[in-house]
Amino acid sequence: MKKSIKRILLVWPEFEISFWGMQYSLHQVNKKAVMAPLALITVAGTLPRGKYDFRHIDLNSQTITEADIEWADLVMLSGWGPQYRSILRLSLKCRKLKKKILIGGPLASEYHQILRNVDHIFVGEAEGFDLENLLDEIANDNAPHLIQGSKQPDIASNPVMPRYDLLDFSLYWQVTVQYARGCPFTCEFCDIIELYGRIQRTKTAEAMVSELEAVLNLGFRGPVFFVDDNFYGNRKNIKNILPAIVDFQKRRDYPFYFYTEASINLAQNPDMLKLMKQAGFYCMFTGIETPNKASLKETRKVQNLKLDLVEAIEICQSYEFFMQAGFIIGFDSDPDNIADLIVDYVNTTGITVAMTGMLLALPETQLERRLNSEGRMMGTAGIDQFGLPNFITTAHPENLVEQFQKVLLGCFSKESLNRRLNKQQSIFSRAHPTKREIACTELEFNAEHLHLYSKKVLQDIDKLKSSTKFDEYIQAHESYWNSKSIDGLQPQAEQAVDVVPDGAFT
Ligand code: SF4
Known part of the structure; x- marks a missing residue:
């Protein structure tokens, strides 16, 4: 029998503590996060009202339970680079509970190679794309791993009203449009x-x-x-x-x-x-x-x-x-x-x-x-x-x-x-x-x-400077420039991939 998706859990992953997140001072204004997320409520806005049940959880201001994940037929994510670790944690949870994930947004478009463990990756934009059909394909195990969405669609002739009603505005300092x-x-x-x-x-x-x-x-x-x-x-x-x-x-x-x-x-x-x-x-x-x-x-x-x-x-x-x-x-x-x-x-x-x-x-x-x-x-x-x-x-x-x-x-x-x-x-x-x-x-x-x-960043830098990773990073630079000045050849630096300190200053 043909299966279908009815309940969609939209999850906005957590950002690492960063310059942008204002995590150290938001208590001053009694808010949980700076800005209300827009990406997933825009995607939800492309689907017909009443056909699907949505819930939206922002992990920067809310928590997610196993019951939340169990409720959903599909978990939909979006996000940027600084949300990567949160995405990984969430995808492990979903995998454990045998829930499928569909991820879109800039991280998915730019770094889909590192999201191999996510069921479905959506590259591109949602306006003008037949998302209903994709949901049917996902429900019936017919959807590919990598999905090409719309490429730079005209957003004037494809107007989408984001589902602001899915958000709790009281959590945020500002709403986004x-x-x-x-x-x-x-x-x-x-x-x-x-x-x-x-x-x-x-x-x-x-x-x-x-x-x-x-x-x-x-x-x-x-x-x-x-x-x-x-x-x-x-x-x-x-x-x-x-x-x-x-x-x-x-x-x-x-x-x-x-x-x-x-x-x-x-x-x-x-x-x-x-x-x-x-x-x-x-x-x-x-x-x-x-x-x-x-x-x-x-x-x-x-x-x-x-x-x-x-x-x-x-x-x-x-x-x-x-x-x-x-x-x-x-x-x-x-x-x-x-x-x-x-x-x-x-x-x-x-x-x-x-x-x-x-x-x-x-x-x-x-x-x-x-x-x-x-x-x-x-x-x-x-x-x-x-x-x-x-x-x-x-x-x-x-x-x-x-x-x-x-x-x-x-x-x-x-x-x-x-x-x-x-x-x-x-x-x-x-x-x-x-x-x-x-x-x-x-x-x-x-x-x-x-x-x-x-x-905090200054402390991280001090730690970094005394690490062997930083020594290796320096070494890669010195050998590159030395070889260049010695024989005028153009040396390749790819061998230095492993020495880039991961998250050195976060
Ligand atoms: S190309 Fe435009 S968006 Fe990109 S950095 Fe320059 S001004 Fe900013």
């Missing part, structure tokens, strides 16, 4: 453009406003995060969405204040910044990556070369944005004092949340392809965000690690954080009281977490 996927830029290290494309796809203004209405009707008020790869990646469409959000906010008396990620060239568009301020945006993350122009050029971050990066941050701040930024150490063109340049830049601009990590060559990126062609790859990038580079760097590893330590000490001491915190909070002195409260509270718990987390 998504307007756009993909980014037009060409940053060499970026996996977003490989996964989601360089032609940015956006939802319609109507669909976006319906989602905001749905969140509001479920009783949420407060910070909402547009989890777009680059909110400013489609200059034509943003002109439609922003007036619609402004209108929604005015009609509904500003129930939300928004946070997003955008490229820094947004600073060159005062009209958009003005509209974003009117719409109630209070925070923006941007990829500065490095204040060193040669490194920006090397990594093809051309948009950051076309403007003064200090001035650009100040312009955004003048429109009531508290600015967060990402920084990377490990470019070939980094000077020996790259840490001083980053610390100086961060302290000058007042960026409180300055996420700094080592350069990693993620799978199938331009960077990985280049390093492969130069014989410098040392295996697949670690799935941990703050591991050492998975390639032979031009900097000596000891200097690289020293620079990283200097950034952590220079950016996240209490004194330095407090100075920047005060500067950023003053941006909101004339903002609407609710906006000011959201922004200032978020800044405070961000700063507290960054201080405590950076202390």
Whole structure:
């Protein structure tokens, strides 16, 4: 007899403690996790209402029991690299209970080789894909291990209303929505453009406003995060969405204040910044990556070369944005004092949340392809965000690690954080009281977490430096560069795969 799947358990795996997770300070706002997960409720939204029973468990804020797993006909997961260990633990539990797992999301798309023990891996996107048919195939043991989903589907003509009703909003500091996927830029290290494309796809203004209405009707008020790869990646469409959000906010008396990620060239568009301020945006993350122009050029971050990066941050701040930024150490063109340049830049601009990590060559990126062609790859990038580079760097590893330590000490001491915190909070002195409260509270718990987390990372680095793994890592670098200078040959570094410290800084 033909079997079918009725009950689907959606599980959002747990993140490792990281810069992003705010695990050390969320108690200050009485929340269990920073942001409500969006991936699985979007997948659930592609299926007809009423045909399936769903339950959603977020392991960052909830626990899962054997009874939960027993209830389900299928366990569906999604996730990123820093959720890998949680995914492994969960798949073992499901295997023990003989429950099938279907996993999708960025980890599945980029690293499906390491998920061999999961029953079904979904690569690609869910919109426009016949998921009902796949569920029937899984139920009847006819589905393949690796499933190719939609490749960069048009999300405007395939509108999906995420099943926000499956979430308990009270657990989260912010609710997440998504307007756009993909980014037009060409940053060499970026996996977003490989996964989601360089032609940015956006939802319609109507669909976006319906989602905001749905969140509001479920009783949420407060910070909402547009989890777009680059909110400013489609200059034509943003002109439609922003007036619609402004209108929604005015009609509904500003129930939300928004946070997003955008490229820094947004600073060159005062009209958009003005509209974003009117719409109630209070925070923006941007990829500065490095204040060193040669490194920006090397990594093809051309948009950051076309403007003064200090001035650009100040312009955004003048429109009531508290600015967060990402920084990377490990470019070939980094000077020996790259840490001083980053610390100086961060302290000058007042960026409180300055996420700094080592350069990693993620799978199938331009960077990985280049390093492969130069014989410098040392295996697949670690799935941990703050591991050492998975390639032979031009900097000596000891200097690289020293620079990283200097950034952590220079950016996240209490004194330095407090100075920047005060500067950023003053941006909101004339903002609407609710906006000011959201922004200032978020800044405070961000700063507290960054201080405590950076202390943990510094301890991890000390341990790493005295490990044999680090000695081997250094040795691999030295023998690569020695052989290169001796006979001009291009040596292969693949033999060094095993010496990449796993999760060195997490
Ligand atoms: S701007 Fe950001 S999302 Fe766009 S290519 Fe560069 S790193 Fe990727």
